[in-house]
Amino acid sequence: xxxxxxxxxxxxxxxxxxxxxxxxxxxxxxxxxxxxxxxxxxxxxxxxxxxxxxxxxxxxxxxxxxxxxxxxxxxxxxxxxxxxxxxxxxxxxxxxxxxxxxxxxxxxxxxx
Amino acid sequence: xxxxxxxxxxxxxxxxxxxxxxxxxxxxxxxxxxxxxxxxxxxxxxxxxxxxxxxxxxxxxxxxxxxxxxxxxxxxxxxxxxxxxxxxxxxxxxxxxxxxxxxxxxx
Numbered sequence: 441x442x443x444x445x446x447x448x449x450x451x452x453x454x455x456x457x458x459x460x461x462x463x464x465x466x467x468x469x470x471x472x473x474x475x476x477x478x479x480x481x482x483x484x485x486x487x488x489x490x491x492x493x494x495x496x497x498x499x500x501x502x503x504x505x506x507x508x509x510x511x512x513x514x515x516x517x518x519x520x521x522x523x524x525x526x527x528x529x530x531x532x533x534x535x536x537x538x539x540x541x542x543x544x545x546x547x548x549x550x551x552x
Numbered sequence: 553x554x555x556x557x558x559x560x561x562x563x564x565x566x567x568x569x570x571x572x573x574x575x576x577x578x579x580x581x582x583x584x585x586x587x588x589x590x591x592x593x594x595x596x597x598x599x600x601x602x603x604x605x606x607x608x609x610x611x612x613x614x615x616x617x618x619x620x621x622x623x624x625x626x627x628x629x630x631x632x633x634x635x636x637x638x639x640x641x642x643x644x645x646x647x648x649x650x651x652x653x654x655x656x657x658x659x
Contacts, residue, residue: 475649482556482638482649498646530595538582538642543595 442466446531446544453521453551461516461547463531471534472514473498473541474506476527483530489514490537521551555579556641558650565657571626573653575639584615584622585640585647595638598624629657 444465453459465472470491475483485498489508503525505517514533518525531544556577565571575584586599599606599613601622606613610629615622626633634657639650 480651482554482651483640484649485646488646528593532595537645538647540597540600541585541647542597546593546595548593 444531444533444542444544446529446547448547449545450548451550453518453549455521455523455551457521458517458519459521459549461518461529461531461549463514463516463544464512465514465531465533465542466512467533467535467542468511469533469535469542470511471537472508473532473534474504474514474516475530475532476500477530477546478527486516486529518549523551525549526551554651555648556639556650558637558639558653560653561651562654563656565629565655567630567657567659569629569657571624571629571633571655571657573624573637573639573655575622575624575650577620577622577639577641577648579641579643579648581641581643583642584613585642586613586622586624587638587640589636589638589652591635598637600642626655629655631657631659633657 447462473488474486484500487506489495529547532541534541583602610627612625636652638652640647
């Protein structure tokens with residue numbers, strides 16, 4: 441089992457560029473999440489999904505979009521990158537809400 | 553004030569010492585989670601508990617629902633325990649995370 445796989449691990453973007461962070465899981469989990477982690481702060485939920493075709497906003501959704509066309513994949517899209525989006529992004533999945541979550545290795549994104 | 557507060561923020565210990573990390577939360581929860589973030593950045597789930605105490609190897613997690621407080625204990629600490637430990641309050645629809653406690657265990 442690969443678990444939760446995120447790509448890329450590192451990326452530098454210029455202001456205004458767009459990119460997609462990929463996330464895939466092979467555990468057949470219904471729930472998937474995107475978090476961002478800023479220095480000295482707790483993880484913040486960006487978006488989550490309770491199943492294919494269903495997504496919902498978390499605490500800090502502005503500037504991001506997601507889609508969930510399959511159970512396995514939950515990509516996160518940044519349309520117009522801004523310096524405030526410099527962060528470490530984590531994708532996670534769980535079988536149900538508020539059960540043990542499995543995290544990807546993270547993507548360190550820098551916007552310059 | 554954050555909904556989930558951890559203390560201390562940083563902790564340095566000598567190998568073999570008993571470690572305690574505290575977590576206080578102000579939100580209603582279905583479960584309290586303890587996570588470990590390795591120096592390389594990966595995050596793994598250690599415990600999920602809604603009452604009492606859980607033990608896994610040298611790690612013990614306790615929770616007091618009435619006081620909205622949880623503790624993570626590490627017995628006989630080892631340098632490989634060096635990591636950031638994160639507490640998360642799991643509600644019905646989301647989780648709120650503490651900022652983490654950075655633990656360094658020196659040989």
